[in-house]
Amino acid sequence: MHKKTIAKLLIVISILLIPSVIYILYKKPQETKTIIRVEKPIPVLSYSDKVYLPYENFRYIDQSQEISRLYGEGTEFIDPWLEGTAIITAFNNGYRNNDSNSYVAGLKRLDKVLAVFDKKGAWPHPQYGSYPDGWVSSMDAPVIALCSQAAYEITGEKKYIEYRERIVRHMLKTVKEGSFILPLKNGTQWLAEYAYPLSTEENEYYVLNGFLVGLQSILMLANATADEELYATYDKALLAYKKLAPGYWYKSFDWSYYMLNPLTIIEPHYMIYETKQLDALYTLHSDNFYDEEATKHRIALTKILPLYAVDNQYYLLRAGAPHPYYIDIFLNTIEFYDDQGNITGTIKSNRTGSFFERAFMQGSIPANTKGYHMYSHNGSDAKKYYLFSAPIRQIKSDDQLKPSKIDYTTNGFNDAIPVAKNEFSLKREVSSSDEGTIVIELDKPLQKSVDSFWGIEITSAEEALVYIVLFDNQGNTAHRYYRPLVQGKNLLLLHSLGFNNFENLKGDINKVRISIFTETEVNKHNKSDWMVEINGVYNYPTSASAFMHLKGHPDLIINEQK
Incomplete structure (x- = not known):
């Protein structure tokens, strides 16, 4: 890597150390300026690879989860987002490598997706969560319209221009009209990843990555067509994001949220993906807002x-x-x-x-x-x-490296019946709550630092879902669900950023409550009682400290989420 490039890469370090970062993190969002309209259309396939990374990388995220959805009547759902990313990737490969086979493969997939639009006038999704059959997404029509524009640039066939226009006119409608644009009371517009006619400003999820997919695709379409209505939609959507952006961040700016309603903690791969999206948008439109938000993402990733x-x-x-x-x-x-x-x-x-x-x-x-x-x-x-x-x-001292074991006392409630010191019998029919509650009173508080982790060793004879609540000495609480216990000696490895409302804790964390559910899908196969024992509570000053503890105790089990 060139030394000048290295120097640029070190900017993030300096940002962490200079006062200007405070301005970036805390300044109020500015009104968006109408972007400079292009003097002549910009072909979809003419941008740098950085612009296309969000399409390629999100396809990898979805594939890793092996998502497969069916319509209510059992017919296969052709996901326009996954197909669209595959089409853009094929077209981009064809353009970069002069590979006609990639073009042919992309066009074949596109024609299949467009046939659904011919039949249904959109890409209605099957039921998903609280959304019934028929919902649409900001990740669908804009991407397929973009693919249609690229197909026209490749082939010169007018049918693709006609498809692009039909799709654009459809997608510029509001949620009440069957599209994904949600008008907000402040005059801006949100691009909803999950949209149906009953979507409102109050019940919208405000998922950021899906919004940014639509935003980027609309801007690229506007640049390719000089369509003023697309530019106007982009302007209003960007302003909506600027107004909502502070709500996506923890007060400390240590981490962020995946969506706003309800507030949902983001996972690292989505944090990385949003960074790629913001970089791509800054490449397309040099509004400093994008660069500043990407910088916040990078600072947060540095911390974890x-x-x-x-x-x-x-x-x-x-x-x-x-x-x-x-x-x-x-x-x-x-x-x-x-x-x-x-x-x-x-x-x-x-x-x-x-x-x-x-x-x-x-x-x-x-x-x-x-x-x-x-x-x-x-x-x-x-x-x-x-x-x-x-x-x-x-790390220059043992205080940062060695785990610190905390003394504690325990008590059991509801279905958790104490039978010996720190040992409990989980009874399935003692209370009506279907849970056993174990309260751990700590002699020393848990460390409150973005660098530190906590560990609770708990041996269970059965699998069971758990819910954890932290208490400070002022009565404030933070809470989260955790991975199910498995049979054996579990280590509940915890970090403050994973707890809902953690920033509400003002005093020392001196009490932990663990609820173990006795009647769930996880353990319904076994109707007998079982034993649970609390074996230890630890402060890990750094992740290196957690490493040392796990290395020295190979019998500990972390129930990995895969």
């Missing part, structure tokens, strides 16, 4: 992916905040660099091995290393994506 060093050994936890039982689906590549910006070594994460082997990256630090660049990728080095650069954090 710190690299620690003990002597010449490094430790990085990939299954970190906010949910330490979840190893992110995007892989990571780390490049070490020296004082001159030269690369001193490269390491890559992997998808094989035990949870411990995949969750932690560890090894020897190359000589003369000063810091590291963090990249994200889906397995292809050619597509690795720059996240941030940061200094290595040296």
Whole structure:
């Protein structure tokens, strides 16, 4: 990597250290300026790879979850978003590599998707969650209209222009008219990922990544067609985002939310994906708002992916905040660099091995290393994506490295009957609550820091769902569901960012309440009572401390979310 490029990459480090970041994080959103209209249309396929990354990478996210949905009558649903990303990727490959086979493959898929539009006038989705059959999405029509424009640029066939126009006229309607544009009372417009005629400003989810898919696609269509109505829609939608943007962030700006209603904590791969979207939009439209939001994302990622060093050994936890039982689906590549910006070594994460082997990256630090660049990728080095650069954090005292065991007392309520010190029998028919409640009173408080983790060792003879509530000494609470207990010695590895309302805690965290559900889908097969024991509570000052504890206790089980 060129030294000038390295210097640019180090901007994130300086941002963390200079007062100007306060301005970025706290300034009020500005009214959006109407973007400069293009003097002549910009072909869809003429942009840099950075613009297309959001389409390619989200396709990877959805495929990893193996989403398969059917209409109520059992016919297969052709997902226009997944098909659209495959089509754009094929067209982009054809354009970059002069590959006619890629063009043909993309056109074949596009014609199949357009046939659905001919038949139904949209791409109505099957029932999903609270949304009935027939809902539509900001991730559908804009992407297929974009594909149709690209198909016209490739083939010159007028039918694709006609499809583009029909789809654009459909998608510029409101939710009440069967599209995804939700007018807001302040005069702006939200692009709803989940939309149906009964969508309102009050019941809208406000999912950000789906909104940004629609926003980017609409802007690229506007640039390709010089359609003033598309530009006007883009302007109103961008202003809506600017007004709502502060609500997506924790008060501390340590982390953010996936959607606003209800507030839902974002997972790291969506945080990374939104960063790619914001970078792409800043490339298309040099509004500083996009760059500032991307910077906030990178700062947050820096906080949850710190690299620690003990002597010449490094430790990085990939299954970190906010949910330490979840190893992110995007892989990571780390490049070490020296004082001159030269690369001193490269390491890559992997998808094989035990949870411990995949969750932690560890090894020897190359000589003369000063810091590291963090990249994200889906397995292809050619597509690795720059996240941030940061200094290595040296651990020089045992206080930062060794787990701190906390003394405690316990008590049981409802279906949790105490039978010995810290041991409980879970009875299925003692109370009407269908849960056993274990309260842990701590002699020392849990550490409240973005760097620290907590651990609760709990042995269970059965699988069971759990719900955890933290209490401070002023009576404030934070709460979350956790992965089910499994048979054996579980480690509930916890981080503050994964708790709802954690920022409401003002005092020391001196009490933990664990609810173990006795009548759920997880354990309904077994009707007998079972034993649960609290074996220990720990403060981990750093993720390296958590590494040391897990390495020394290979019998501990973290019930991984895959």
